[in-house]
Amino acid sequence: MAEPAASVLDVRDLKTVFRTRGGEIHAVNDVNFHLKPGELLGVVGESGSGKSVTMMSLLRLLPAPPAEIRSGKVLLNGKDLLAMSDEELRTVRGAKIGFVFQDPMTSLNPVFTLGNQIMEPLIKHLKMSKVQAEARAVELLELVGIPDARRRLYQYPHQFSGGMRQRVMIAIALACDPDVLIADEPTTALDVTIQAQILELVKELRRKLGMAIIWITHDLGVIAGIADRVMVMYGGQIVEHAPVRELFANPQHPYTRALLQTIPRITGPRDTRLKVIEGQPPILNAPLTACPFRARCEYRFDTCDAVNPARRAIDAQPIGQGHDVACHWHAPARQEPAHA
Amino acid sequence: MLDAAPAPLVQVQDLKMHFPIYTGLFRKHTGDVKAVDGVSFDIMAGQTLGLVGESGCGKSTVGRAILRLYEPTAGRVVIDGDDVAKLAPEPLRRKRPTMQMVFQDPQASLNPRMTLAEIVSEPLDEHTSWTRDQKLERVYELMDQVGLNRRFVNRFPHEFSGGQRQRIGIARALALKPRFIVCDEPIAALDVSIQAQVVNLLEDLQEKLGLTYLFISHDLSMVRHLAQRVAVMYLGRIAELSPSKDLYRRPLHPYAEALLSAVNEPDPELASRRNRIILKGDVPSPANPPKGCNFCTRCPKVMDICRSIKPDLIEAEPGRLVACHLYGTTTAAGSTGASEANERNQQGETR
Numbered sequence: 001m002a003e004p005a006a007s008v009l010d011v012r013d014l015k016t017v018f019r020t021r022g023g024e025i026h027a028v029n030d031v032n033f034h035l036k037p038g039e040l041l042g043v044v045g046e047s048g049s050g051k052s053v054t055m056m057s058l059l060r061l062l063p064a065p066p067a068e069i070r071s072g073k074v075l076l077n078g079k080d081l082l083a084m085s086d087e088e089l090r091t092v093r094g095a096k097i098g099f100v101f102q103d104p105m106t107s108l109n110p111v112f113t114l115g116n117q118i119m120e121p122l123i124k125h126l127k128m129s130k131v132q133a134e135a136r137a138v139e140l141l142e143l144v145g146i147p148d149a150r151r152r153l154y155q156y157p158h159q160f161s162g163g164m165r166q167r168v169m170i171a172i173a174l175a176c177d178p179d180v181l182i183a184d185e186p187t188t189a190l191d192v193t194i195q196a197q198i199l200e201l202v203k204e205l206r207r208k209l210g211m212a213i214i215w216i217t218h219d220l221g222v223i224a225g226i227a228d229r230v231m232v233m234y235g236g237q238i239v240e241h242a243p244v245r246e247l248f249a250n251p252q253h254p255y256t257r258a259l260l261q262t263i264p265r266i267t268g269p270r271d272t273r274l275k276v277i278e279g280q281p282p283i284l285n286a287p288l289t290a291c292p293f294r295a296r297c298e299y300r301f302d303t304c305d306a307v308n309p310a311r312r313a314i315d316a317q318p319i320g321q322g323h324d325v326a327c328h329w330h331a332p333a334r335q336e337p338a339h340a
Numbered sequence: 341m342l343d344a345a346p347a348p349l350v351q352v353q354d355l356k357m358h359f360p361i362y363t364g365l366f367r368k369h370t371g372d373v374k375a376v377d378g379v380s381f382d383i384m385a386g387q388t389l390g391l392v393g394e395s396g397c398g399k400s401t402v403g404r405a406i407l408r409l410y411e412p413t414a415g416r417v418v419i420d421g422d423d424v425a426k427l428a429p430e431p432l433r434r435k436r437p438t439m440q441m442v443f444q445d446p447q448a449s450l451n452p453r454m455t456l457a458e459i460v461s462e463p464l465d466e467h468t469s470w471t472r473d474q475k476l477e478r479v480y481e482l483m484d485q486v487g488l489n490r491r492f493v494n495r496f497p498h499e500f501s502g503g504q505r506q507r508i509g510i511a512r513a514l515a516l517k518p519r520f521i522v523c524d525e526p527i528a529a530l531d532v533s534i535q536a537q538v539v540n541l542l543e544d545l546q547e548k549l550g551l552t553y554l555f556i557s558h559d560l561s562m563v564r565h566l567a568q569r570v571a572v573m574y575l576g577r578i579a580e581l582s583p584s585k586d587l588y589r590r591p592l593h594p595y596a597e598a599l600l601s602a603v604n605e606p607d608p609e610l611a612s613r614r615n616r617i618i619l620k621g622d623v624p625s626p627a628n629p630p631k632g633c634n635f636c637t638r639c640p641k642v643m644d645i646c647r648s649i650k651p652d653l654i655e656a657e658p659g660r661l662v663a664c665h666l667y668g669t670t671t672a673a674g675s676t677g678a679s680e681a682n683e684r685n686q687q688g689e690t691r
Contacts, residue, residue, distance in 0.1 A: 046531040046532065046533060047531055161622045163622060164622070191394035191395055191558065192394065192558065192560070192599060192602040192603060193394060193598060193599060193602045193618075193619045194394075194622070195602065195604075196601075196602035196616055196618055196619075197618055197619070199604075200616070200618050218531065218532060219532075219604065220532075220606035221603065221604025221605055221606045222604045223606075224604065224605065224606045224607055224608045224610075224611050225604050225608070225611035244608045245608045245609065248606060248607060248608050248609075249609075258533070259532060259533060260606060262532060262533055262535070262536040263532065263561065263606055264561045264562055264564060264565035265561060265564075265605060265606075266560055266561045266564055266588060266600065266603050266605060267588070267605065267610070270564060270565065270585070273540060273543075274536040274539055274540055274565065275536065276533075276536045276537050276540060277533040277536070277537075278537075280501050280503070280534075281531075281533075
């Protein structure tokens, strides 16, 4: 469907379930997307929408059991990561694909110096000597804007502030010059002014290094500022996908629309009352046979209860390239509801 | 701006909350973390004051010190006529029903071994001599008010979602019919689609019950939505205290300006056009604040005077208080001269 030749990463029909005592949780349901070199793909969704599990599945980072990747392909430059041996996969993790996690407090090891943690991938993956690795580590810390880098190398994580730690995490993820950087809510734990610093840093690094980035967040404001394309996830599947300006100017899925309306703005007229999405996100304890958003949707009609909608292109481009949406409401033969 | 000039229900004057640092073998008192260092503001009855700032700026400490969950180091906190900061234990206990709190993390602030009924009626056990039936009746009434189904009355906190748990926290705060509620980041732990539900509930309750809120948050857009006036805190002090619409249209303090420019608006067009102010560095430690203005280490408009003298909170424009040397005494004198008869100009600082 997508053009494999042009993409660094191509994910097809990915399906991940968790086996629990209470039954199976279908966390990721037939997710398809691709990533072109140098672009920034934003992934938006609430907690439990499957965005983090999807990305963890790509590198098989989920503990199995309980997690099980039931089907799918994850092609990195044409090679399927899901078919690789653990040995082979280890040459990809941290080298070809860098990962930045949400909480910089817990994702650095408190008993090792930063230098140690930055040099580890350099020595393991790039087979550098200690001296070479140290020089490169200083370079990396300078790249992510940490002053006095050489001295900082011998300090421990607790000697750094939250924003500084997230810079270090980014430095580690970039150490081996990866093709793809996956950032899972990298700014969520940070204050707004520090968040602004990190966003600025990422923009600058993209200009300098040109890697492709997947940016996971629940914050539509962050996405608006940095992404090229956005996919919106709900109930473990992609419900809408579009270039960033198109998505914000012309949201099609009722969930995306509602989400954009629930956020108060800092400029423009002040809303007298916030729009509410009633109800709760779905519990994914069975395979989806109907639209996961139907219980909270104001456009719900019969078909929504019977069939889980597939993604349909709403412009002339193929699915995953332009603007597409998984909603019956946009089926070609749809009837406009009376109140729309 | 002075809509019918409501009287202040809460008056805070020069509130200080210092946490002592003890070091060495003999636990010698070697310094203080000045979490809150001279904060003054009023909250009008029936209104909401937003208190914003980054983590560590002391905003939650202000909330807790006002309700005397901490013993304030200095200052006056007058709530509905009584100076809460100085009340003796028994009068304080009798005062507690008028002032309540909604906590940030509903998961952590509800006892996992108590049912909803027990949680919500606990304040009633403490402060009333009602019978069981009377208490249960009140619990049902509260559940209706916050939108919880009466069938859930015997459930435990883990059986509820995050949004519902926060409703339980709100019901508990309302149990004794308070007049003043401190909401300490009540929506920070919730998903975006659930946040709006809780915010609308808080607004409805305010209108119905005439509540007064201190709404503590780092979410500037939500505060704009909720609050009539907003105080921006930085490192234990108020940088700016302005009516919400003025602050968001034209922030006066350089920190307020930077903070607002750092907010991400969900609008790609705007994001590409906007000139952000990116502050350098991190917030200094409140145990060792800078000598002059607390913001002088990061301020893009810093002057020499900022590094030596702490600016007082003065009325830079009618109704707008700013602690910044950019707004000198001359401009302040000019604008206060235009006698805007408002009692909001309460300078706590007299040093």
